[in-house]
Amino acid sequence: MSSAKSPALNPADLHDALQTALIEVSENAYFVFVEPADNAQFADAVGLVKDTWLKASVAFEGSFAGAVEITLPEPLGQWLVTSLLGMQGDERLGEPQQFDGVGEFANMVCGAWLSRLSDDCLFELRVPAVTRMTAGWTPLVENRARQELVCRMVTINELPMRVLIRSGQQAA
Amino acid sequence: MNQGSAPAAEVKPLNILIVDDSATMRALLHRVVGLADLPIGTIYQAPNGLEALKILETQSVQAVFTDLNMPVMNGMQLLREMAKRDSWKDLLRIVISTDGSKLRREEARELNVNLYVEKPFRPEVVRDVLCQIASAEPC
Numbered sequence: 001m002s003s004a005k006s007p008a009l010n011p012a013d014l015h016d017a018l019q020t021a022l023i024e025v026s027e028n029a030y031f032v033f034v035e036p037a038d039n040a041q042f043a044d045a046v047g048l049v050k051d052t053w054l055k056a057s058v059a060f061e062g063s064f065a066g067a068v069e070i071t072l073p074e075p076l077g078q079w080l081v082t083s084l085l086g087m088q089g090d091e092r093l094g095e096p097q098q099f100d101g102v103g104e105f106a107n108m109v110c111g112a113w114l115s116r117l118s119d120d121c122l123f124e125l126r127v128p129a130v131t132r133m134t135a136g137w138t139p140l141v142e143n144r145a146r147q148e149l150v151c152r153m154v155t156i157n158e159l160p161m162r163v164l165i166r167s168g169q170q171a172a
Numbered sequence: 173m174n175q176g177s178a179p180a181a182e183v184k185p186l187n188i189l190i191v192d193d194s195a196t197m198r199a200l201l202h203r204v205v206g207l208a209d210l211p212i213g214t215i216y217q218a219p220n221g222l223e224a225l226k227i228l229e230t231q232s233v234q235a236v237f238t239d240l241n242m243p244v245m246n247g248m249q250l251l252r253e254m255a256k257r258d259s260w261k262d263l264l265r266i267v268i269s270t271d272g273s274k275l276r277r278e279e280a281r282e283l284n285v286n287l288y289v290e291k292p293f294r295p296e297v298v299r300d301v302l303c304q305i306a307s308a309e310p311c
Contacts, residue, residue: 029292085199101196107241108291111270115290119274125241127193 009064013117014150014165021112022152022163029108030084034154034161042153045160046138049073053133054099056106060114062123066149068110069164070102071139074132076159077102103128109163185213186302187231191224191238191250192268201237201268204295208302221245225253228260235264235302240271251283266301268293 019036026034037045051074059067072080081093081101093101107128114123139162150165190201198217205212216231218224222245227233236254240247247267254260265285269276272290280288287301 025292028294081196084196086203097196100194104194104196107194108270111241111272111291115270115272119272122273122275123271125270127241127243 009149011150015152017116018109018113018150018152018163018165020116021109022154025105025108025112026156030080030105032080032083032156034156037153037155037160039153041155042160042162043140045155045158046140048158049138049160051075052135053137053139054102054130055133056102056128056130058103058106058110058128059126060110060123061126062114063118063121064167066147066165066167068106068113069166070106070109070161071133071164072102072161073159074098076156076161079157079159080105099130103130106130113165185211186235187213187216187233189216189218189224189227189231189233189236191218191221191236191242191247193219193239193242195219197239197268200295201298204298205302207295207299210302219244221247221250221253224250228254228263233263235266237266237268237298240267240269240276248279248283251280251285255283268298 023034026032053071053073054077055069055071057067057069059065077098078093081098082088082091084101084104107125110125114121139160147167148164149167152163154161154163188205190198190205192198192201198219202215202217205215214231216227216233218227220242221238224236224238225245228236238247238250247269251265251267254263254265261284265283266287266289267280267285268289268291270291277288289297289301
């Protein structure tokens with residue numbers, strides 16, 4: 001609504017809000033625990049991944065615009081969705097269900113991050129877009145110069161996940 | 173079960189409509205609703221507000237769980253349409269959304285939303301919500 005105020009885009013606040021959002025979503029909805037990772041730990045975890053990666057993006061618009069972008073290996077996406085739905089770990093998901101569940105994870109992180117950033121702002125979130133990256137792609141080979149506001153690297157069950165917030169309207 | 177006392181009034185099963193564009197969230201809510209120790213009738217599902225209205229037009233529903241951010245017709249638009257219809261005034265309205273902002277909550281309250289649950293939520297929260305709204309008795 002038009003009464004919305006723009007939140008202060010302080011890097012520390014952005015980072016703290018993202019960390020809180022990521023932990024809340026992971027632990028409260030998906031029942032998984034996130035471990036912070038520094039560059040070296042993240043690179044090591046990425047190096048162990050032999051599977052393809054998924055990228056889930058949720059664009060948002062409001063007093064400022066941008067996109068939350070989450071990259072994770074497919075097995076982690078599978079694990080998140082089966083955990084959310086209380087399924088057995090060895091149950092296989094179809095691609096639509098896996099993509100939908102991973103997109104919802106990104107949607108929750110985006111919404112939780114924006115809510116924690118400011119209580120007095122209204123944002124509209126777009127429908128999540130989930131894509132499978134080409135074989136051999138990893139977050140380490142991506143050019144990250146593009147309008148990056150915050151980056152958070154974590155591991156979940158020893159599998160790597162990267163969360164980026166980009167400014168501007170375009171999702172990846 | 174309490175033989176000799178007056179028989180308890182038969183509780184009418186609660187028909188529920190879940191509105192969310194995410195099939196995963198609909199599946200989750202469907203499962204969580206089943207956790208409530210309540211007689212649940214039919215659980216209808218719709219991927220957006222427009223499809224939800226079609227179900228409300230044709231089916232008997234007592235409680236609507238709706239997301240807000242959805243394509244075609246979003247949750248606020250759905251709630252505005254529901255508010256126009258006198259025959260739906262007693263419908264229980266529960267918003268389940270990632271948007272936890274004060275402004276959005278106020279907007280929802282003005283549209284007669286009974287409860288506003290912020291995602292992420294623990295399954296017990298939705299179960300407890302159902303118990304509260306369906307009966308004055310504790311579940």
